[in-house]
Structures are given as C-alpha cells and as structure tokens.
Amino acid sequence: MPRKSESRTTTVGDKAVLSAIRTAASDIHRKIVHRRKPTMKFPVRSLTNVKYHPDRGFFEIAGQKKERTLTVNTVKTFAQTLRMIALSKELVQNDDIATKREAYYVSKNWEEARFHEQPESDTVMDDVEAFFAVNREQLGFIPEEKGGDIAGKLIVLDRDRDTGKALRIDCTKFGSGAYSIPISVEHLQFETNAAFILVIETAGMFQRLVKHNYWKHANCILVSMGGVPTRACRRFVRRLADFKNIPVYVFVDGDPYGISNIYRTLKVGSGNAAHLNEFFCVPQARFLGITPQDIVDYKLPTHPLKDVDIKRARDAMKNDPFIRHHKEWIKAMELLLKMGVRAEQQALAKHGLNYVIDNYLPEKLRRPERFLP
Amino acid sequence: MPRKSESRTTTVGDKAVLSAIRTAASDIHRKIVHRRKPTMKFPVRSLTNVKYHPDRGFFEIAGQKKERTLTVNTVKTFAQTLRMIALSKELVQNDDIATKREAYYVSKNWEEARFHEQPESDTVMDDVEAFFAVNREQLGFIPEEKGGDIAGKLIVLDRDRDTGKALRIDCTKFGSGAYSIPISVEHLQFETNAAFILVIETAGMFQRLVKHNYWKHANCILVSMGGVPTRACRRFVRRLADFKNIPVYVFVDGDPYGISNIYRTLKVGSGNAAHLNEFFCVPQARFLGITPQDIVDYKLPTHPLKDVDIKRARDAMKNDPFIRHHKEWIKAMELLLKMGVRAEQQALAKHGLNYVIDNYLPEKLRRPERFLP
Numbered sequence: 001m002p003r004k005s006e007s008r009t010t011t012v013g014d015k016a017v018l019s020a021i022r023t024a025a026s027d028i029h030r031k032i033v034h035r036r037k038p039t040m041k042f043p044v045r046s047l048t049n050v051k052y053h054p055d056r057g058f059f060e061i062a063g064q065k066k067e068r069t070l071t072v073n074t075v076k077t078f079a080q081t082l083r084m085i086a087l088s089k090e091l092v093q094n095d096d097i098a099t100k101r102e103a104y105y106v107s108k109n110w111e112e113a114r115f116h117e118q119p120e121s122d123t124v125m126d127d128v129e130a131f132f133a134v135n136r137e138q139l140g141f142i143p144e145e146k147g148g149d150i151a152g153k154l155i156v157l158d159r160d161r162d163t164g165k166a167l168r169i170d171c172t173k174f175g176s177g178a179y180s181i182p183i184s185v186e187h188l189q190f191e192t193n194a195a196f197i198l199v200i201e202t203a204g205m206f207q208r209l210v211k212h213n214y215w216k217h218a219n220c221i222l223v224s225m226g227g228v229p230t231r232a233c234r235r236f237v238r239r240l241a242d243f244k245n246i247p248v249y250v251f252v253d254g255d256p257y258g259i260s261n262i263y264r265t266l267k268v269g270s271g272n273a274a275h276l277n278e279f280f281c282v283p284q285a286r287f288l289g290i291t292p293q294d295i296v297d298y299k300l301p302t303h304p305l306k307d308v309d310i311k312r313a314r315d316a317m318k319n320d321p322f323i324r325h326h327k328e329w330i331k332a333m334e335l336l337l338k339m340g341v342r343a344e345q346q347a348l349a350k351h352g353l354n355y356v357i358d359n360y361l362p363e364k365l366r367r368p369e370r371f372l373p
Numbered sequence: 374m375p376r377k378s379e380s381r382t383t384t385v386g387d388k389a390v391l392s393a394i395r396t397a398a399s400d401i402h403r404k405i406v407h408r409r410k411p412t413m414k415f416p417v418r419s420l421t422n423v424k425y426h427p428d429r430g431f432f433e434i435a436g437q438k439k440e441r442t443l444t445v446n447t448v449k450t451f452a453q454t455l456r457m458i459a460l461s462k463e464l465v466q467n468d469d470i471a472t473k474r475e476a477y478y479v480s481k482n483w484e485e486a487r488f489h490e491q492p493e494s495d496t497v498m499d500d501v502e503a504f505f506a507v508n509r510e511q512l513g514f515i516p517e518e519k520g521g522d523i524a525g526k527l528i529v530l531d532r533d534r535d536t537g538k539a540l541r542i543d544c545t546k547f548g549s550g551a552y553s554i555p556i557s558v559e560h561l562q563f564e565t566n567a568a569f570i571l572v573i574e575t576a577g578m579f580q581r582l583v584k585h586n587y588w589k590h591a592n593c594i595l596v597s598m599g600g601v602p603t604r605a606c607r608r609f610v611r612r613l614a615d616f617k618n619i620p621v622y623v624f625v626d627g628d629p630y631g632i633s634n635i636y637r638t639l640k641v642g643s644g645n646a647a648h649l650n651e652f653f654c655v656p657q658a659r660f661l662g663i664t665p666q667d668i669v670d671y672k673l674p675t676h677p678l679k680d681v682d683i684k685r686a687r688d689a690m691k692n693d694p695f696i697r698h699h700k701e702w703i704k705a706m707e708l709l710l711k712m713g714v715r716a717e718q719q720a721l722a723k724h725g726l727n728y729v730i731d732n733y734l735p736e737k738l739r740r741p742e743r744f745l746p
Contacts, residue, residue, distance in 0.1 A: 097584055098726055099577035105722035108674045146576035146599065149519065149553045158548025162586050167548045175531025175540045176560070180522045180553035183580045187549070203519035204472035207556045211470055213535050226519060301481045349478035353471055 052321035057283025091140025148181035148233030152215030157189035201252035254290030255342035287372035302341035425694035430656025464513025521554035521606030525588030574625035627663030628715035660745035675714035
C-alpha cells in the first residue's frame with residue numbers, strides 16, 4: 001500500500017504537538033526514575049469552570065485544575081492516559097487519523113489498559129486534549145461526524161497525500177453540487193476575494209442559493225451547516241474568516257433553537273467543551289436573520305412557540321453568559337416570547353420562492369451594522 | 374438578478390413531465406366544461422399495496438388505486454392538488470426547485486386553498502408524485518435533507534446555470550475533502566472507468582479511506598452515506614451504477630440496523646414510499662460487510678445486541694419481503710441472533726487502524742461472489 005511509503009511533510013503544528021508530547025512524557029519518566037509519584041494536571045471541564053470574555057469572544061475555561069497522581073487507585077486510568085498520548089504521537093508522526101470510536105477499538109490490544117466502553121475512552125481523550133491545550137484534531141483524533149458544504153468564491157488549497165502535489169479546489173466549479181468539508185481542516189489553505197461568508201442553517205435554503213448562483217452576484221461564500229454546525233464546519237469557517245478578515249453572516253430559523261443553539265454554538269462555542277472553544281468558535285459571526293423583528297417586518301407565516309422553545313428562550317436569558325451579555329439579544333428573545341411564535345427561514349417563500357434572493361438578502365445586506373451581535 | 378434572464382435548456386425529462394401535466398389538466402378541464410364531475414386516480418400508498426419482485430429488485434406498488442372526485446367534501450383537497458400541480462409546472466418551466474417546506478409556505482398565498490400544516494401539503498405532494506408516477510425531483514420538488522459525499526475515480530458532469538457552460542467535476546481532486554451530492558441529481562452525467570462503487574455507512578470510515586487515497590489503488594468510487602442514505606444519495610448511486618454497469622458494494626456496521634435499515638433501504642427502497650422505489654433503489658447493490666460471519670472470522674470486538682436490535686432482526690425475518698426472499702439473509706440474521714452480538718465497521722481497528730485497507734477490504738474483494746445478496 002503506497003500509504004506506507006509516502007512522502008510526508010510535517011507541519012509546524014505537528015512539530016509543536018510532538019514536542020509537547022515528548023516533554024510531558026520525559027517529565028513523567030524522570031519522576032518515575034527518581035522514585036517520585038508522577039502526576040498530570042488537567043483543567044476541569046465543566047460549566048462551573050467557564051468564563052465569557054466579550055472582548056475575546058468565546059467561552060473560556062477558568063483556572064480550576066484536577067490532578068491525577070499515579071497511585072494504586074488511579075493506575076489504570078493513568079496507564080490509559082499514557083497509551084492514548086502514545087497513540088496520538090503515532091498518529092501525528094504517520095500523518096494518520098483515528099476517530100473516537102477507532103481509538104476505543106485500538107485499545108482492545110492494550111491488554112489490562114483496554115477500555116470496556118467507549119465513553120471511558122472518550123473521557124480520557126478529552127482529558128488529553130485539555131492537557132495539551134490543543135484541539136483533538138491536532139492530536140490526530142477526529143470526530144465521527146462530517147458536515148458542512150461550501151459553494152462560491154473560494155479556492156481551497158489541499159495536497160495530494162501520495163504525490164505531495166498541491167490541489168486547488170475551486171468552489172465556483174461544482175454546479176448544483178458543493179465542496180464537502182473534511183473532518184479535519186487544520187491543513188487547508190485558502191484563496192478568496194469574497195466580500196462575506198453566508199452561513200446557512202438548512203440544506204434546502206443552501207441548495208436554493210446554489211441553484212441560482214447567488215454567490216456569483218453577491219460575491220460571497222455559501223456555507224451549509226445542516227443544523228448545529230459540526231466541529232469541522234466551525235473550525236473551517238473560523239480559519240477562513242481569520243485568514244482575510246472576512247465578515248461572517250449567519251442565516252438561520254427565527255426561533256430559540258436557531259438563535260441559542262445553532263448561532264450561539266457557531267459564534268462562542270458550547271459550554272461543556274470550553275477547553276477547545278478557542279479553536280471552534282467564530283467570534284466575528286453576526287446574526288443576519290431570521291430576527292424576531294423580521295417576523296413583523298416581513299409579515300412571515302409563523303408557528304406557535306412550543307413549550308420546549310419557551311423553556312429554551314427563558315434558559316438562555318437566565319443562564320447563557322453570551323445572551324445575557326448582549327442587551328440586543330435579551331430584547332430579541334423578549335419580543336419572540338411576547339409574540340409567542342417562531343418563523344423558519346423558508347417562510348420567506350410566502351412572498352415567492354426567490355423573494356429571499358431578490359429582496360430579503362439584498363435589503364438585509366445593505367445594513368450589516370444592524371445585524372444582531 | 375441574472376436568474377430571470379438566463380438561457381435555459383429543457384431536458385427530455387422536463388418535457389415529458391410538462392406534457393403529462395398538460396394532459397391531466399386538459400382532462401379535468403374538459404370534464405368540467407362538459408358539466409361532469411372531474412376525478413383523479415392515485416395509487417394507494419401503503420405497505421398493504423406493495424409487491425417484491427426479486428427479478429426487478431425493488432418494492433413495487435401494487436394495483437390498488439383511490440379515486441378523488443370533485444364533490445362538496447373534497448373540493449378543498451381537490452383544489453390544493455391542482456394548485457400543487459400548477460406549482461410543479463411553474464418550477465419545471467423555470468428550472469426552479471422547491472423543498473416540501475417551501476411549497477407549504479408558497480401555499481400561504483393560495484387563499485382558501487392554503488394549507489394549515491405542512492403534513493397536509495406533504496401528503497398532497499406525495500399524491501401528485503404518485504399520480505404522475507415520476508419522482509418528486511422531476512416535478513421540481515426537492516427533499517429538505519442533503520447527504521452523500523463522493524471521492525475517487527469519477528468525473529461528474531454538471532452545467533453552470535448562468536452561462537450554460539459544462540462543468541467537469543473531478544472527484545480525484547478533492548484532497549481530504551469530497552464532492553457533496555446535490556439534493557437533485559437527475560441532470561448529472563458521468564465519466565468513469567472505476568471497477569466498483571464502495572458505499573460506506575460512517576463518515577469516519579469514509580474519511581479514513583479518503584485520507585489514504587484508497588480509491589486510487591483500488592480503482593473505485595467511494596460514497597459516504599452518513600447513516601440511512603438520503604433520496605439524493607440513493608438516486609445518485611443508482612444512476613451512476615446503471616450508467617456503466619458498475620458493481621455496487623456496501624460496507625456498513627454488522628448489526629440489524631446496518632442490514633435491514635441502511636442496506637435494505639439502499640438496495641430495494643422503503644416500504645412506505647413504494648410508489649417511487651423504482652427510482653430510489655440500487656438493485657445491483659451487494660453486501661460486502663460487516664457480515665455476521667466476519668465477526669467470527671476476524672475475531673471482532675462486539676457489543677451485545679440490544680432489545681431493539683433483536684426486535685428489528687425478528688421483524689425483518691418475519692415481515693420484510695426482501696429478507697424473507699433470501700435464504701442467505703435469513704441464515705445471517707439467525708447467526709447474529711444466536712451470537713447475541715453486533716460489530717461496528719470500525720471494530721476492525723482492533724487489528725490496527727489500517728487493517729481495513731491492508732487486509733480486510735482486499736481479502737473481501739477477492740471474492741465478490743461471496744457477498745450477501
């Protein structure tokens with residue numbers, strides 16, 4: 001198999017990870033040799049250990065750490081942590097990848113250190129990720145799920161693994177199809193002069209905008225999230241936006257789920273993964289619509305808020321540091337609750353299937369300064 | 374917007390649909406003018422009206438029809454059906470598309486004929502689809518969900534909507550990414566010399582094979598279903614396989630869900646959509662693995678069957694005409710139930726992350742005649 005004999009370029013990120021792994025391992029080794037108990041310190045991963053810095057723009061992990069010392073009681077977890085780190089080293093060195101599930105199965109050959117259930121190995125992997133303060137993908141571990149399609153004014157630069165040849169992936173050339181974001185995106189580079197990135201909730205709306213080459217006339221990049229964005233999708237948008245300071249506008253359903261789950265997760269990350277939000281958030285994202293005010297202004301057909309919507313909105317106003325920080329969002333949520341309704345982005349079709357292209361988006365884009373934060 | 378002034382080529386399929394719509398409409402119009410009650414006949418869409426022809430290879434709708442006659446009681450549904458047909462005509466003529474959800478919202482302007490809930494409009498759309506005996510996509514209606522990624526030895530031929538220029542999408546040039554199948558695939562053409570199509574259940578396994586350029590050495594096309602395949606994914610694989618008689622091999626988890634939901638749906642279609650399985654099935658598909666026998670032969674790590682797995686397996690053996698027709702499947706299901714375990718495709722990682730590439734797939738592909746039907 002050519003995979004074994006391929007030429008391989010180690011990226012700077014890879015070198016840093018390998019060096020961090022070697023340092024950590026030597027430290028533990030030295031302690032053992034000197035007959036001292038080796039320890040490892042991990043940041044506590046929970047909502048109680050999270051801060052929101054508006055100026056930095058994402059949920060950050062606070063200072064609490066837990067310590068794992070090698071004792072009779074911790075020996076198995078300690079060994080599993082070290083084996084997981086060794087697996088990561090192997091992956092990075094060989095330019096290979098392993099999903100969480102694969103890592104679990106690989107452990108079946110670790111004899112006494114094998115995991116019995118995947119949640120155990122997932123927890124150790126999360127620990128290792130937090131320990132090195134890098135995102136899992138940089139350690140060679142990739143999520144199971146794939147997601148995120150791209151069309152429009154963007155060239156993605158990738159590399160053929162066997163030949164090392166550069167690949168220029170021109171996202172204007174896929175017709176009715178799209179470029180599907182890989183599970184790991186750290187190695188991608190970009191070329192673009194797009195005016196903005198439009199990130200879309202539903203595959204149906206994305207397909208409409210692609211079908212009508214909306215990106216051509218609006219000089220933009222279209223991203224389909226297909227619901228709550230995957231890690232790969234968030235990381236891709238973040239790296240792309242950072243690359244040339246491209247504004248990111250988000251177009252989702254006008255309901256508490258679209259706002260506080262989909263948009264909030266894209267923009268500032270999620271509470272229970274605060275140790276990696278730094279990589280997986282898009283602080284520059286702004287909320288184009290559907291806003292609660294759009295429901296009024298565009299006389300959109302609506303559905304009544306369900307109990308779960310009402311609960312989600314109230315929770316967000318009470319407990320979500322991001323929503324609480326922004327008066328505009330509190331006001332928007334209040335308006336939604338007062339009206340008692342929600343509107344899907346495709347409700348614009350009431351005014352004609354392409355009203356969204358001919359009227360709604362151009363009107364909105366004339367005043368991006370009015371977008372919700 | 375250029376969309377309004379574009380040049381457009383009507384395909385043969387479109388012309389046939391438009392002509393069928395005109396014929397049906399004239400028929401109804403003539404009856405009304407002659408003061409007779411207009412009627413429409415629809416095939417009954419239910420499992421009780423389904424046949425399985427092993428030689429044709431998919432669930433087919435049997436002969437039962439229901440008649441909708443214009444009366445005081447049916448006037449609203451009748452009107453809605455006609456408006457839905459008119460919307461389809463408009464979509465086909467303008468080379469536009471509408472999701473089920475958009476069609477529902479468009480109806481908000483149909484005054485008394487508007488739908489109050491989307492399930493009502495979905496039912497009428499299904500009726501219209503069955504009435505014309507074409508798949509919904511040919512009527513301009515598209516599903517909400519997108520799904521299906523492609524990498525490997527395939528060139529997809531599409532067309533730029535504005536310029537009419539042909540687009541050659543080379544699926545060997547996506548690096549670690551992939552070509553994302555559009556929601557509607559009827560207009561696509563292909564160029565390929567691939568030896569087979571490998572259809573994969575999980576995004577993680579797909580990414581592994583893509584990462585290692587597996588398609589290059591195996592001379593194949595890789596398809597990621599990401600779970601139960603969407604309509605677009607099934608239709609794409611079907612059209613591609615038909616185009617050059619390319620064998621289709623399916624690689625899913627070794628459990629009742631992988632077999633009787635994912636594989637069965639891909640191969641023969643689903644019970645409650647029998648009026649369109651003809652288009653959305655892949656009768657040439659064969660089951661590469663994970664077979665119940667693989668669990669034994671490859672000493673795979675397993676999980677115990679859950680109650681829902683056992684129920685699913687027993688249901689399939691008792692009620693699924695496809696499973697019941699094939700002794701091999703009955704035997705395989707019996708083995709699975711006897712062992713009481715299931716195995717995921719990534720369980721192969723126990724023998725090393727790339728065992729699947731270096732050993733499992735090559736061994737299996739040496740004897741495709743042994744694949745389960």
